[in-house]
Amino acid sequence: MRRRFMWRIGAGVMLFVVLLGSLVALVAWVVGRALDGGVALVVTALVPILALVLVLAIILRLLRRTAAPVSDLIEAAARVEAGDYAGRVPEGGPGEVRGLARAFNAMSERLEATDEARRRLLADVSHELRTPLTVMQGTLEGMLDGLYPVDEAHLAPVLEETRVLARLVEDLRTLSLSEAGSLRLYREPTDLAALLRDVAAGHQPAADAVGVTITVGGTGGPLLMDVDPARIRQVVGNLIANALRFTPAGGSIGVTVGSTDGGVVVGVRDTGTGMEPEALEHAFDRFYRSPGSPGSGLGLPIARNLVEAHGGRIEIESSPGGGTQVRLTLPPSVDA
Secondary structure (H helix, E strand, C coil): CHHHHHHHHHHHHHHHHHHHHHHHHHHHHHHHHHCCHHHHHHHHHHHHHHHHHHHHHHHHHHHHHHHHHHHHHHHHHHHHHCCCCCCCCCCCCCHHHHHHHHHHHHHHHHHHHHHHHHHHHHHHHHHHHHHHHHHHHHHHHHHHCCCCCCCHHHHHHHHHHHHHHHHHHHHHHHHHHHHCCCCCCCCEEEEHHHHHHHHHHHHHHHHHHHCCEEEEEECCCCCEEEECHHHHHHHHHHHHHHHHHHCCCCCEEEEEEEEECCEEEEEEEECCCCCCHHHHHCCCCCCCCCCCCCCCCCHHHHHHHHHHHCCCEEEEEECCCCCEEEEEEECCCCCC
């Protein structure tokens, strides 16, 4: 493709030079006829030659600055079409061509990152699906072979693994929709203070079972926000569930909400084991789990995407042994 492009450019240049040379020769001939003998001969011979040399120099300079970068773009585009997203092109030539090369490099970089994320996601999903499917398959095969009795003790783990699969599939669906910008939010005026109390109450039995206290504090009255209550409930529920996993008996989890000039801030703080710097750096990466974590590694990425879908932001602070605090900020929307 690049060779054909250069041949076409060369043919076009030659045609242009021939036409221009003919025009200059015609003009020189007319001028020569109007002048006297010797002078006419010099003008007729030199003017076309000088004009053609000047035109060729200009054309060659333009070709070197324009055609070569464009041919590089053509070659790189062919590589991208073939699935090679690592190719980049030098940013040279006129301003317009440099802008095109810069945009192409940015596109290639995003395509390479997307392809790598796709490969990593497929590997992670395969790994996450393998464990529950193996448990289910082994238990059911044992029942069919008569090794295990068909009773509640053996059916209950199979049912629990189906629930794990269902949660994983739903989390993946939510994550993919939010990352693609296709997640639909059903906004309505919602009292965030009441919503937080309901979410905390829903996790209270699990907290009581492990000896952890959950408290909710903040504004005394209603705090209306135009949000999707189901999605915000999912975000806060994920944060509390994560806090419960890493807070030992006797610890506490505090959920707070308050108004600021920048909107509404919801915080979830625990007195748990905290996070190592490396784990904190990758906290929002899909399927990343710190050592000993029983989760799927999707809770925090989903929480971030859902908060950003509302136009907000989420931040996390943690230190080993010092607990973890997650703050999400939602922009102002509906006045109380």
